Amino acid sequence: MIVGHGIDAQIISQVSAVAERRPGFVDVILTPAERAVYDARKGKHRQEFLAGRFSIKEAYSKAIGTGIGSQAHWQDIEILPNEAGQPVMVKHPRQNQVVVHISISHTGDTVHSSVILEKAVTSSVAGENHEKVANQAVISTRRPAWIEISASAIAQNIATVRELTGTHHFIAIVKANAYGHGLAQVVTAAKQANVDGFGVATIDEGIWLRQYGVMEPIFILGVTPADYVDDLVAHQLIPVVTSEAWLDAVSCKLSRQATLVLSIGVDTGMGRIGIRHQEELQRVVEKINQNDQLILKGIGMHFATADEKDQTYYQQQVKTWHKLVDNLPLPSNIWYHLANSATSLWHEQPSHDAIRVGAAMYGFNPSGKEITTDKLTPALSLKAELVHVKKVAAGTAISYGATYTTTQPEWIGTLPLGYADGYARQLQGMYGLLPDGRHVEMIGRIAMDQMMVRLPEDMPIGTVITLVGKVGQEEITLAGLADHLNTIPYEVATSLSTRLPRKLVK
C-alpha cells in the first residue's frame, strides 16, 4: 500500500552557488558517508550529486508529510550509490515501517526526484496490530516440526465406512481442530471425498467452517447457549435441541422472519445431553412443527458403549431409541443420525440415513485394544527434523533433572518440539523412526519445546525423524502412543497443539 509520495526539482547551479557561499551548507545536507562520495567527484558530477541529494531529501519530507526540520532532518536520510551506481536509501527515520522507492534524474541544469513510500505488508512494527492480534493464537508456519495429513487416507477411510454402513449421508466430525489433525486440511480432504455434512462441538467451530467456505449442513453437537441464536441463523448452523426449555429460550430470542434449522438430541443412555422423556420429545416436535420459523433437519442419539465387545448396553440404547422416537410425528425428509465410528464399524446399522464419524475417518481405532480393525489407514504423521547433533563422552547427563546419563560416547540429536506441542512428557523412553526405519529413543526428560534422541551415528542436521506415522514397514500409531500414556488415541490426537504446522499431502 502506498502511504506517501513526494516530488521535487532543483536548479543545480543555484544549489552549488549556495554551497560556495556557505561551505557549512554541504555538511548540513550530506551525512559523512555521502560527503565522502561527494568529495570523490569532480566538476559537474559533484554539483549534480549535491543538488540530487538536496532534492531527494526535500521529496522525502514531502512524502512523509512533514517539512524538513520538523520530523526528519537532512541527515536522518542517507542515500548512497549501490554497486551499479544507482542511489539507494540506506537510512531513513521510518526504516521499519515502509519501503522507500526513490528516483533522481538530471536534465540540463535541473535535477528532479521522486520518493514513494510503501507500507511493507510483512513488516509489523511492535504494537501496530495490537488490537487485531489480541485474540489470535500465534500461527506456526516456520518450524522444522510438523503434522502431515494424508488426503488419500481420509478419502479411503470415508469410502470404507460408507461401504460398510451403506449410509446415505456421511457427516464428517471435525470438532477440536479436526481431532487435532488440522481443521483446514481435514475439511479440504473431506470435501474432496464428497461428505454430506460436518459436525463440530461449538458454534465458533461452525462459523469457522462457514468462513472457510463450507456449504454443507453443519451440525453443532454440543449445547449452544440461546444468546447466540442470531449467529446460528446468520451462518445457517444446526444446533441440537437438548430440552424443551432450550427450545423455548431460543424461540423467544429468534428475530422475526429469521429461520432456524434444528436437530433434536435424544438421550437414550449416554447421559450427557438430550431429551430423555417421551412427553417432552412429543412437545418439542409439536412446537417445532407449529412454528414456521423452525425447521427440523435431523434427530439423533449417541452410543456410550459401541466400542465394547459386550453389546448389552448398546442394544438397550437401540431399544430405548425406538421406544422414544418411532411414534413421533416427525417430518419425512429429516436425517436420522445415530452412529459414531464404533457403531459404523462393528454394528448392524440402526439407521441407513446418516452417520456421524470422526475416529474412523482419521484412521484410528475408536476401540483402543478391545476390538481391532485392519480396515482403516491412519491419516496423521508427526515429523520433526534434527536441529542439533553432537557427540558426547560417556557419563554425560542429558536434559532437565539429569535423568539420563550416557554410559559410552553417544551421538545425541535434538528435536525442536516437546510437551507443549502435545508430545507428552511421559513419552520419555518412546522412540521415533529414522528415514531408514531404524528406531531412535527419546532420552532424558521431554522439555516444553525440545527433546533429545539417541542416534546410532553422526547424522546431518535436517534429518527427518518420524514420531507418528509409517516408514517402510515400521509404524508408530496414535494408538501406540495412547497405550504408552494409558489413554485413548482421541486424547493424544487432540493434544497435538496448534503450534505445529499442518500440511495436507496426497
Ligand SMILES: *Cc1c(COP(=O)(O)O)cnc(C)c1O
Ligand atoms: C465426537 C462425536 C462423534 C464422533 O465420534 P467418533 O467416535 O470419533 O466417530 C459423534 N457424535 C457425537 C455426538 C460426538 O460428540
